[in-house]
Amino acid sequence: MLRAYTPAHIVFPLPEGHRFPLYKYAGVRDRLLGKLPILDAELIPWELAATVHDVAYLNRWRYGEMSRAEEREYGLPWSVQVVDRARGAAGGTLAAMQDALTSGWGINLAGGTHHAFRNKAEGFCLLNDVAICSHLALREGVVKRILVLDLDVHQGNGTASMLSGYPEVFTLSIHGERNYPFRKEKSTLDIGLPDGVTDLEYVQVLETQVKPALEAFKPDLVFYLAGVDVLSNDRFGRFSLSLQGVEQRDRWVFTWCFGAGVPVVSVMAGGYNKNPEMTVLAAAQTIEVGLNLK
Ligand SMILES: [Zn+2]
Structure with a gap:
């Protein structure tokens, strides 16, 4: 049965005008209510995060002992709720992966926190949900070849770095070449595009560059980072x-x-439209598109 997970029930105060789009999690959940069951995500266990993240790093965030510089690079003021929300976002991806492996599609209305490194938080990303889950799926032997399809407009630098030692994982990132992160990591396939890419140009890239990669690699699990910051x-x-x-x-x-019968875990990743309603609309649309095809 299709269902989605969200950490939208975990909220925290943000300074007026803060750039983190906290509104979008509840907004997308509310827009999809009635279309499929939506469950509160559970917090990912610290022990599971520690299979790919540095333990001292995790403990600094767990107990609020990170430096001001670390907090600044993360982009959110520390609180128990901020950390719980990050764990809930990763917990949603974990549950969605289990759904994908049983029903073909798992849905997290958050996650895709691809700027989180093994020992460093960056760009609103504290825990790298896709790295944690990829490691788990491979360790348990439930899949052999994972493709991370990162279509957020920013390069999946943390994911590329954390999964670089995994030959079973193909990391594919389409991103703005001139956009953040300005120092890119090396994915298995990086497709850096110029500013101003249009609908037609984007779909051409999918057809000419992504499709051959998918067909050659033959993944048995896909993580799809459906960032809507490409708008x-x-x-x-x-x-x-x-x-x-x-x-x-x-x-x-x-x-x-769906056509290749490859289980897919969709995670939300970024979206910061100047019109907040557009971000909500586009992120909810991703799920509606999948529902119409399933
Ligand atoms: Zn992004």
């Missing part, structure tokens, strides 16, 4: 995709995964 008018994106273009992108991905 035009995003505060931190530089692409020019329309809502319809994002719909085409999502349809392309789900059609490929």
Whole structure:
């Protein structure tokens, strides 16, 4: 049975005008209510996070002992709730992975925290949910070949770094070449695109570069980071995709995964539109597109 997970029940106060789009988690959940069951995500166990993250790093965040510089690089003021929310986002991906492996599609209405490194938080990312879950799935032997399809507008630098030693994992990132992170890590396949990419150009890249990679690698599990910061008018994106273009992108991905019978875990990743409603609309649309194809 299809269902989704969300950490939207874990909230925390943010300073007025703060750039973190906390609104989008509840917004997407509320928009999808009635379309599928939506469950509160459980907090990922610290021990599981410690299978890929540095334990001293985790403990600093667990007990609020990180430095001001670390806190600044993460981008959110520390609180128990902020850390719990990060654990809930990763817990949602964990539950969604279990769903994907049984029903073909697992849905987390958060996660895709791809800027988290083994021992460093960055860009609102504390725990690398996809790295934690990939490690677990491989260790348990439930899958042999994982593809991380990172279509957030920013490079999945943390994921690329954390999974670089895993030959069973293919990390694929399409991102703005001139956008943050300015020092890129090396994914298995990096597709850096210029500013202002349009719907048509984006879909062409999927057809000509992503499709051959998917077909050659033959994954038995896909993590899909469906960041909607590829939309035009995003505060931190530089692409020019329309809502319809994002719909085409999502349809392309789900059609490929469902058609090939490859379980897919969709996670939300970024979205910071200057019009907050657009972010909510586009992120909810990703799930609606999948529901229409399932
Ligand atoms: Zn992003």
